[in-house]
Each structure stands twice: as C-alpha cells, then as structure tokens.
Amino acid sequence: MGEALLSWPDGNDRVPYWIYTDQGNYERELEKIFYGPVWNYVGLECEIPNSGDFKRTQIGDQSIIVVRDAEGGVNALVNRCAHRGVKLCEQDKGSFSEIMCPYHQWTYDLKGNLQGVPFHRGVKGNGGMPADFSMADNGLDVLKVHVRNGGIFATMSDETPSFESCMGERILGYYDRELDGRTLSLLGHSRQRIGANWKLMLENIKDTHHASLLHVFFVTFGLFRVDNDSRVEMDDTGLHTALSSIRGKQELNDGTAQMRSFDSDLALNDPNLLDVVREFPGDETVVMQTLWPNVILQQQSNTLATRQIVPKGPNAFELHWTFFGYEDDDEEMTARRLRQANLMGPAGLVSMDDGQILERTQEGILAHPDEQGVVELGGRDTDDADHMVTEVALRAFYKGYRKVMGL
Amino acid sequence: MTISPELRSEIEYLVNCYALAIDDGELERWPEFFASDCLYKIIAKENFDSGLPLGLLLCDSQGMLQDRMEAFSKLNVFGPRSWRHMLGAVHATGSEAEIVARTSFVIFETLAGKDTHILCAGEYRDIIIREDGMLKFRERLCVYDTTMIPNSIVRPI
Ligand code: FES
C-alpha cells in the first residue's frame, strides 16, 4: 500500500490496522525499536548459571548468543562469524569455553574477541593475513548488557539511556517485587508461534477487560476479573504497563452478572490447581508487566514467568516462555508452581484462548489496513486507572508507539 | 522378564484406543485410560533432556484429568479442527506388573479452511499397569520434539 495511506487517525482512541500488517512498517519497527535505544529482554541468569553456559536468542530478526564468561560476566554477541558471516551457534543452549567457527576455524573468546585465525602468518612463507590485519578490530559484534536481579537485557544502540531510566521508578518497583534479588531457579521453557502481529501480544496483556469475557476459567474462579480491586499503571512514555489485581470470590454480582461466561456452579475436581499461597508483600494476587519492547513479566498466583516476544515479520511472532521459581523454594512450592503452570503456555487453561484469539484478530484485519480499531473503554485519556474496566493502557501504549515511530 | 504376544497386543490396543478416542473427539473417555493413581505430562524435549520439570500440561490426579477434560470441552475458546494421531510401533519392555512402553507419534492438525499442518512430533513414554483387569496408564509422558508449537494445543495428545 502507498506511504500516503500510512497515517494515524486523530486522537489516541483509534488504532489503524495497517500497523499490524504493513511490511514497510515492520522494517521500520526493527530499526527504530528493536535495534534502537531500548533494552531488549534476552533471558534470565538462571539459564546460564556457570562460566561458559550460553543460550541462543533473538532480537528482532537477529540471532544473539548470550553467554557467561570466565569472570562470571554476561555477554550478548551477534551470532555471526566476523570472517564470512557463518552462523556460529546452532544449539539453543549449552556450554563452551570458546566459540569456534567451523568454516575456517576463526576462534573467539566468550567476550567476542577474536583469538585465533588459522594460517595467520601463512604456510611455508606463503599467504597469511596482511601484516596490518587487526585481531582487535575483527571480533564479534558485542551488545551492551544490563543485568538486574537475574533478568538480562541487551541493547544495540549507543544512545540507550540507563536501564533504570528507561523503566522508570514505578515500573522498577513492580519489577523488583518479582525479581527481588533472590537467586532464581529455572523450571523450564515453552515455545509457540502465533500468526499475529507482535504488538497484539503486548496489547493482549494491556487489555485488562478481555480477561473477564474471553477467559471462562479466570472469570469463574475470580483470578482476574473486572470486579476485582485492580490498578493499571504506566510509566511516563506509556509503553510499559503494570496491571495488578486482587483475586475475587466466585459470587454473582454486578460485574459477573454481565459476563455470559460466568458460571457460579463450576467447581474443580482437584482444587490443588488453585492452592495458591501468598508470597509477596501487599494484597495483589496478580501483577502482569509489559516491559517495552519485548517481554511480559508475569506473576499470576504462584506461577512466575517471562514471555519473550520475538517478531517474525508483520504477521507472526514467537512467544518464548521461561517459567521460574526461587532457589529457596521448598519442594511443595515447586510442585505448586508446576501445577499452576497449567494456566499458562501453549496449552494453558487461560492463555490458550489468547493464542487463538490473536490469530483471529490478524485474520480479521489482514484485508482491511485502512480500517481502525476502537479503544474508548474507560474514556479517551491516557491516565492511570484504579479499576480494569478500561482500555487506557492501550491508548497510552499507542501514544508512546507513535512517538517512537514518528507517526 | 518378557512380554507375551497376548500382552503385547493388549498394550497396542490400549495405545491405539487412546489415540482414536482423542481423534474422534471423545474427550470424556480420556481419563478412563489412566490408573487411579496417575501422572500425565506433555513436556518439551528441551526440558526433558535438561532435567527441567516444566510440563506444557500436567495432571497428577484423576481429578486434574477430569478438570482438564472439562476445560477442553467446555471452557476454552478455539476454532473447529480435526486431529489425526500417527503412531509408530509400540516398543514394550518390563513385566506384566509394570510395563514400560515407548511409541512415536506425529499429530496432524487440520483447521477449518486451512492447510493440514504438523502440530507436534514426539514420543510417548508410558508406564502401564493392570487395574481392575484392564491395562491403564500409570504414567504417560508425551515428550515432544517440536521446537515451536503452531499456536496452541487444544486437546490432550
Ligand atoms: S566464516 Fe567463520 S571462519 Fe570463515
């Protein structure tokens, strides 16, 4: 479609559909967002506890190696040989003491420095690299890394402000509530590919009221519902959001009466699934954070996870879930977290619905780039709310997005 | 310890009936295939191989199987589709008291109006016992190789 059509309607209460489908816009997003001045989530320290441990991940379209070096530091390296561009690492995770390219055996240390080039000085006086070839200038591309309480973030831009100033104080408060400095213990991964634009995943978490309508499971057991005491809070940019809520009762009231999916008689045969214990200060039973640009940090009851969003062109994204607990969890707590993990992931009692509905959203809008969505619930403003009958987090998000994208 | 030909065909019958019940959409029969004390877990090979406990789906009691079955049948929201389990030959060892079986599977999924795709490929790792005269799964681990699940798994596998 023509550039002229790629404009934004007036106000924050409409979202044009071309931002979810346009290839050119996707490419600009890679440059301005993922490769720009942001902190991309790339993993948890508990995934790479020992020197030499690495994991492979992705920022935008680029493959990235996250590795712990001999001194215990965490490095993020572009997964591309400096010689002729071979993808260095194919495994998802593992351990190595150096990185060697199989093609011509250039070797790198775990900080990305070029350590060895075969036939550097030639063979029997023939060939070799020129005398002025610089090992120092031909290492791997290295990203700037920031680690906070076990979470690892990386940036490709030299202009990125500090992690703390990018997040803002109140979001950091929620971040530190879950990642509170205790050593994390890794429970495992789930991965799914969803045929929808990556922003729809962030929206899905920022869209508080859908949970009361789409998710029968949530609704019935009061885990996340419009009649619960809740708050929607944004940072100054509007791009990060923290939603917090207190679990409600399975009762018929003004809110539940309007939800066609509410069933006051539904009971679990095995109530162990919802054997929730309070483990954080405050009364909140759920805090969902969307951290710009690519991660959801989740606490729903006792299930803790990050969901990394990896865009795959305008019409698909991958969701990489990492479930975790704390090193000081006892066996009972670990069992509880693993049971409650049933709520989430590609077969989640709740999140299964989201995967399905996001794909249907993409299918619905695909042929209608000129149309627009309505986000007027709770008004047209972008201020924090002390309830969840609102789409304010979406309005705030797109206000921030327009600024980043120059739209 | 050997598995007699009669027992072998009984095991194969169990493994087959299980897959057919799911493909036929008779989810209410799903819990019946399990022993009263049971474990059902769908787990990614990457977790299984690294000793990480997280399941994509975990039921450690008959009650949880029932709850899952009801959620799949009534609570969750997803479009119409067909499933087709393709099973490899059952490899069974152990004894009549506790049979250990491994069976490869591929599940083809066809969504209304779309191409058939592979939902996942993997292996059942079963422990089978006899309860009330019938063979039942005491443990059924579905270890899947598939790195990226296409959207969601909306039934038991
Ligand atoms: S491409 Fe890597 S060493 Fe040549």
Ligand SMILES: [Fe+2]
């Ligand atoms: Fe949802």
